[in-house]
Amino acid sequence: MRSLLVIHNRAPSAEKSLPPSPKARSPESTLRSHGYFVFATSSQDQALRLVKDADAAIMQLPIHAIKGWGGYLLENKPLPLLWWCDEAAAAQSLEACEDDISLDGLLTPSMSGSEIHWALHIGSKQFMERRQWQSEREQLLGRIEERKWIDIAKKILCDLKNVTESEAYDILRKQAMNERKRMVDVATSIVKVHQLLQENKERGAKRK
Numbered sequence: 526m527r528s529l530l531v532i533h534n535r536a537p538s539a540e541k542s543l544p545p546s547p548k549a550r551s552p553e554s555t556l557r558s559h560g561y562f563v564f565a566t567s568s569q570d571q572a573l574r575l576v577k578d579a580d581a582a583i584m585q586l587p588i589h590a591i592k593g594w595g596g597y598l599l600e601n602k603p604l605p606l607l608w609w610c611d612e613a614a615a616a617q618s619l620e621a622c623e624d625d626i627s628l629d630g631l632l633t634p635s636m637s638g639s640e641i642h643w644a645l646h647i648g649s650k651q652f653m654e655r656r657q658w659q660s661e662r663e664q665l666l667g668r669i670e671e672r673k674w675i676d677i678a679k680k681i682l683c684d685l686k687n688v689t690e691s692e693a694y695d696i697l698r699k700q701a702m703n704e705r706k707r708m709v710d711v712a713t714s715i716v717k718v719h720q721l722l723q724e725n726k727e728r729g730a731k732r733k
Contacts, residue, residue, distance in 0.1 A: 526645050529556055530579035531565040531609070532572060532594055534586060550634055552585050552609045559638040569597060576602045581645060583632060585609040587617030591626050605629040605652035607644070629655065671709040678712035681719050 531552045553563045564575040572594075576582065582598050584591050584606060595606050607630040608614070630648030632641060675697065682693035697715075701708045 526580040526605075526649055527560075528562045528578055528580045529564070529583055529645075530572065530575050530581070530598075531556070531563055531583045531585060532598075533565065533567040534590070552583055552611075552632070552634075555634060555636075556583070556641070559641055561641075569594075572598065573601055576604070579604060581605040581607060581648065583607050583609050584628075585611065585614060587614055588626055589618070589620075591628065595627060603652075603656060605645075605648045607632055607648050609633075627655065671712075674709050674712040674716060678715040681715055 551565075553565045556563045564579065566572050566575060576598055579602075581604055582595075584594060586594065586608075588608070591606070591608065598604070598606070606628055608628050609632050611634050629651040630644050632644055636644065675694075678697060679690050679693040682688060682696055683690060686693070686696070688696070697708050697711055701711045704711065
C-alpha cells in the first residue's frame with residue numbers, strides 16, 4: 526500500500542475548533558516523508574479521478590463529514606478508509622462519538638514510519654473483513670427475501686388449489702424447472718399476478 530489519497534475539508538468549518546499547532550504537519554508531508562505517494566484534494570470531482578490510483582483514502586475531516594465522503598468514494602472504488610486524527614479534526618468531532626461511521630483505521634501526526642505502516646496494513650485487513658461481512662450480510666438478506674416470496678406463493682397455491690404446503694412447494698419447483706427459472710422468480714410472478722387479480726376484483730366490487 527503505497528499510493529494514498531488525502532481528503533481535506535472543502536472549506537474552513539464555522540464550527541468550534543482548535544487552531545492547528547505551529548508544529549503540526551500536514552498528512553501529505555508526513556506521509557511523503559515516509560515514502561508514500563500522496564494525492565490530496567478537497568474536491569469530489571477531483572477525488573473521483575484520483576481515487577482510481579489510490580490504495581487507501583486518508584480522511585483529514587471531522588467525524589461527521591466522513592460518512593458522506595466515504596460513501597461517495599466507495600461507490601467509485603472499494604478501498605480502506607482511515608481517519609487522520611489531528612488536533613483540529615478531533616476537536617471538531619467531540620459531539621460525534623456515537624455516530625455510526627465505517628472506518629478501517631486511524632492515523633495521527635505523531636506516528637512513526639513503522640507505526641503508519643502497521644496502521645495501514647491492519648486497516649487494509651479490516652477493510653477486507655468488513656467487505657466480506659457486508660457481502661455475507663447481503664447474501665443472507667437476499668435469501669430471506671427470496672424465502673418470503675416463496676412462502677407467500679405457497680400460501681396462495683394452498684388456497685387456490687387446496688393442496689398442502691409440501692405439495693405447493695413441489696408445484697413451484699416443477700414450474701421453475703419447466704420454465705428454466707429460479708423458484709423465487711416463479712414465486713414472485715405468482716404473487717404479483719394474484720395481487721393484480723385481487724385489486725381488479727376489489728375495483729369491480731366497488732363499481733357495483
